[in-house]
Amino acid sequence: MAIRKDLEEFTVRISALRDAPAMDTALLELANAEEELRVCTEELERMSLLSAENAQREALVHRAFHDLPFPVFVLDGAGMIRALNRHGAGLLGIADSLAVGKPFAVFVELPWRTTFRCELADVLRESRPGSLACRLRSRATHRPPPLELRLTRLGSPPQRDPLVLVTLDPFAERTAAEGAGEAAPLHRLDLMGRMTRLLLNGAAEGGPAMLENAGTLLAAECADFVVIDLVRGGALRRAVVAGTSGGPAGKEESLVVRVLEAIDPEQSEVARTIVRTGESMLHVPLGEKGALGRGQEAAAVADLLSPGFAAAVALRDETSSLGVLLLVRRPDRAAFTLTDLALYEELGLHLGLALKR
Secondary structure (H helix, E strand, C coil): CHHHHHHHHHHHHHHHHCCCCCHHHHHHHHHHHHHHHHHHHHHHHHHHHHHHHHHHHHHHHHHHHHCCCCCEEEEECCCEEEEECHHHHHHHCCCHHHHCCCEHHHHECHHHHHHHHHHHHHHHHHCCCEEEEECECCCCCCCCCCEEEEEEEECCCCCCCCEEEEEECHHHHHHHHHHHHHHHHHHHHHHHHHHHHHHHHHHHHCHHHHHHHHHHHHHHHCCCEEEEEEEECCEEEEEEEEECCCCCCHHHHHHHHHHHHHCCHHHCHHHHHHHHHCCCECCCCCCCCCCCCCCHHHHHHHHHHCCCEEEEEEEECCCCEEEEEEEEECCCCCCCCHHHHHHHHHHHHHHHHHHHC
8 A cells, every 4th residue: 555655664764863963854754754644644534435435325226226116136147146126035925035045047937947047148148138038936925927037247248257137127017917907808708708608508418517517617717626516405515626637736636626526515614605695705714614614624625725715606596596616726826806706606697597497
């Protein structure tokens, strides 16, 4: 440092002064020392002010990063997460302290993982912005929708430890949400049309086949599991249990279907209440004792399904309840809405009228 060098030179001059006979020389050196010390003091004060300004600037950048209204991630050259903001942690459903140090690729769902690694390598090698449409894995309650990731290299190519900024395109995300909102009425209209055709064609097939086809259609379009119970001889009897084919957990799905088939619906508080009152339920309490039935089987399947969502409506004609339609979704899907319930009530009326023919 320049200060250290000046101090050493001053020390040498003081040593030479001990042999000098004149006092004037000593006073001159002391005056020089005072000036040099003053310059050093001013330099130290200036450095202190600069350090405080840098600290304030870093705190401002840190706060702005964490308060950005969309998810942001900073990765190193190996793809490890070095920093993420509040919305990024919320998207992944994990605390930021647990996410830091993990490969970002583990949060990308498997079908897009290799593509993400290739895109990251291209961004690092060519220093060009990159983009990737994918879906992220999350521990949050709801499964994140498909997203558009934007990758940008920070710093110039010769940098030894490059960083990559990963952001979500807010416009693409908003456009996707708006598109989904616009498509929902069309999907409901399409489902009503398909169910009407199914019921008309099912007149020749008979009740059991018609209900089986209806349950399969609803499981494919609206829920992960569909249960239909009918009133027979004054008691509820299980008629149909349908699950989505090719779901993410095939063995577990088959187990749930088998257990649901074995449960006596007469022991279900939800089914008996809906048949008695004819009223629908938007939020079926799957975890409550007796909601689906009694016994070990009902308790076991309730434990598997309770993190999810369920809605139930009556199968009815214009005068009485003929049965119950129960729809169940896994927790990685959206909860049922009032619009969904209105659609299922209309489908329940169509099914009831078809059963009465």
